[in-house]
Amino acid sequence: MEIAVKYFIVFGGLDIKIDTSKPLLELIEKHILNEYIDLRYEINSISGGYKVDHAILTGIAQGDRRTNSSFKRAFVSFEEGMKCVEKLVEKGIIEIESSQHHMAKKRGDDKIAKKLLFTAPFLRFWFAFISPIYKGIKEKNYKEFYELYENKEAEFGNFVFEELAMECLRDSFIEDPIKQFGKYWDDKCEIDLVAKTTSGRIIAGNCKYITSKLKKNELNKLKDDCTSIDLNPDILVLFSKNGFSNELKSQKNETLRLFTTKSFKLLLA
Incomplete structure (x- = not known):
């Protein structure tokens, strides 16, 4: 199950068969990095391919998922960010999550920033590790990806584990x-x-x-x-x-x- 979870964190929601007997990085290179052009086309057809929307999705994937910090990472205002979020929710790419303040019998949860979560682990992986450094990947230069993934793998996996x-x-x-x-x-x-x-x-x-x-x-x-x-x-x-x-x-x-x-x-x- 530990292996299944490890691979699901990357490939969950991607409609391909995965051989979990092979190393994860080998499969990432084969099914994602080498297939970048086709996958980018598929993802753009779902998301619309708009630059601001993709910046927000990367902000969500790389940060703590709170609306404020995600918009800050994307360099957009809260108002512009929420308009993009509404569109992305309608497209089924992300969902909005609220803190469960009522279980602690607390009020004022409307003042606490909402969190944004991807509906599929693979989309989160894409906007965390692929989309931000697409130029090198497009040119088949994967060095930057491997460095980024090595530094962030454990932190990245915790959310899907949750x-x-x-x-x-x-x-x-x-x-x-x-x-x-x-x-x-x-x-x-x-x-x-x-x-x-x-x-x-x-x-x-x-x-x-x-x-x-x-x-x-x-x-x-x-x-x-x-x-x-x-x-x-x-x-x-x-x-x-x-x-x-x-x-x-x-x-x-x-x-x-x-x-x-x-x-x-x-x-x-």
Whole structure:
């Protein structure tokens, strides 16, 4: 499952068959870099190919996904940016996400910047790593791409890992289904997963797509973040790409649930 997730982060939504027995970079070069011209035509036919729209999409793909920072990266005003976003939403390229302030019984969420998310991982990959440096790729010079990808791969993968974790979490609560879910953020705090079950139980969790095992300090940070926003979760969850320390595993119980990429087998079912 770890390999499947790694490849899905790049190719998810691209309608081709992927041989996961081959190295990821080899497949990226074969199916994306070498096919740049054809893929650019296909993506432009979906997006419209407008320069400002593509600048905003790159801002979303490379940043924290908040409207304000994405527009700043694209060097457009908020008003112009939102007009472009409305068009891109209508085309099905991105969606708008709001912070789940109501789960913490907070008001004023309308003052918190919305976040923008791609509907397909491949589109996010394209606008993060291909579109910004297209000149070299078009000329079959891939050096800049490899340098950029090497520096940003782990950070880039975390968002898709969060999205998969959210779906996995929903599938894990069968007897008491989840009826509301999303993320929480404000100017000081971010919690990757917040959810509410049918019976009213509150769930809060974080996800880490990193090579090291998660330690107890990650659990302590989650608890501190919940306290800071007056969120009182009944269940805490942590998702880790590479497992957990023995100390953290020893605390696993009904109110602390630990998931790894192996848990994503639920999504295949």
